Amino acid sequence: MFETLVMMQPAVVKMLKNSHLKDRLSHAYIFEGDSGTGTFEAALYLAARLLCEADEDRPCGVCSNCRRVMNTTHPNVHIIRPARRQIVKEDIRLLQEDFNKTALENGAKIYIIEDAHTMNAHASNALLKFLEEPHPNLYGVLLARDAGALLETLRSRSQTLHFTSMPRQLIEKGLVDGGYPAEQARLAASMTHTLAHAEALLNEPNLTGLLDLLNHLHEAMIKGKSLVTTFHRIHNTAIEGTDDYERLLDLMIRYQKDLIYGKMDHYGQCVFVEDGETQARIVAMKSERMLLEELDMMLELKAKLKHYINERLAFDNLLLALERRMDLEETSGRHPL
């Protein structure tokens, strides 16, 4: 139990262990780290430490409490995750309701908020109020990709622990050792933070379709064809669910970064190495400022995708914007000022 976590995040585990031994645990923690860096496992580790019946310096993993913590069925461990992209005030209210009552079982009470950065303003404020009240033997763990996305006041009341990602080269090597083609390994390693996630991405049945779609879009870009028309002509084969929009956008962002590296002649950093020719042509077409602005547009859409928006319309909007910029560029190219 927790062997992987101890291997991946030795510093965090040591820190939690010592704080617990010295009885200096904070009542609220922020575990900051990308998905796959073990933040959730560490939260369960903390819960198991607090509830484990055996008197050891680590969760025993065999007592009923430890096992139920691992199965996330322990009544004293309350887990909140965004139901639909956001954590809303109602989620925090239920938490509050639960913890204002005496515990069903003896021992510490722990709440874990997954993707805490998706809390909306109402939820954050409700949680803040909750944190301000003293609750003995109650511990909270907020998991967030970026602690900066949380309210300043929440951060100041919690202790932030940073979870380091696995070095990219290691993931890439692991994938190549696992028999994946080098090109794909490089792409997956650049987009994920753990070997398991990278493998999952590569095993995604839709990945080839999405990469094809990306190729078609770039071809259209070079030939001066409409991106929106191209997208709508072929998107049905690749885009199946709303998640695919996000995946395609991730790929586009990654590709855009390649283009920017290309512009700066840092070809060594590029991920889509096989696509060198197309990349070179796009790089020749656009100025550095334009590439950066386009990246900005894509990142903005990525942030928006976390909220309730119509993914399809938002995507059309992005492609239209990219397309208009191409037109502008052509015109300005033909009539130099």
Added chain:
Amino acid sequence: MRFEINKDKLLYHLIVAQKAMSTKTPNPALQGMRLDVLEDHLVITTSNADISIQIKLEDQSLAIESTGSMLIPGKYFIDIIRKLDGQTVTLTQGDDTLLRIEADHSDITLNLLEIEDYPNLVFTEKEHFVKINVRTLKTLIRQTAFATSSIENRPILTGVHVKIDGNRLAAVATDSYRLSQKAIELESDYEPMQAIIPGKSLEELIKILEHNQDHVEVHFDQSRVLFKYRNILFLSRLLEGNYPETSKLIPSDFPVRIKFNKESLLTAIERASLLSNRDSSNAVVKLALRSDDTVEITSNAPEIGRVLEEVYPVDEVEGSPIKIAFSSRYFLEALKVFASSEVTISFTGEVRPFIMTGEYDEDMLQLILPVKTD
């Protein structure tokens, strides 16, 4: 594990246990019903975290071949037992993961839940417990629990504050706009103790109590309260924190006192609350004592219409003319819990809380805060 039992007997107890079963909990283990088969009886356990029920089932029809414990998906189990034909049902635990249900021509297997995931519920009975008559307890709950807050801004107010001192048990509930308190006399003396029991738990409790002269044992603990009624154990969590001091809220001096016939006042207020531009449960109704000692109940919704009801007090009125406005829902809810046919309303002032008391409702008081109108 294998036993057979009369189907209707089993169903009857399952339905009682179902009251504590959770349908929408994030914890899948709580959607289960725990069944422990012991040497000579069954134990059925359900819980939705807030309340838990444990039933000891002994019956002549029960024939136990072998013992064991399992966690059964509760909703399916009850639905199946309910629909079965025949008198007797045989339950067999195939291996660790399957339950076989046989009755008449049916042979059903159900996938079991992981029993290890089930919470460790402590139904221990205390050496010292409080004994209360079932009917008295039911009335006490009915007269107080409705006044608890349903909004969680102040979680402590979602509970009923129960306090025991000597042979007196006092219960108070308030949502900070109205208050209900009732005291009962116990059959013997007890050590002083107090607890804040969630109103929702008590409302579930009265559903399993029948209306008779039996007794309920109440076992108080630091963190839970256990009610024992016949073969049923009913466990509730408590609310943590200090209950606000409510005695200071109740005025002591009442210059105006009016006694009403409960029914005629009730129907008058009900009619007046029909016309309301807000939803009818939230209507504001005005009460005015005229100088001729008649009481006028009015409500006015400019875009719908207006109501005027005249109500005649049953006794001579004490005090001078007064005008007061209040929420009809609070007023009706309070009025409905009185057993007395005549209810006295005592006023302190137009913007001060007023109270209701009844001759045959000993030690009960309902308090309502008026609404400010222009």
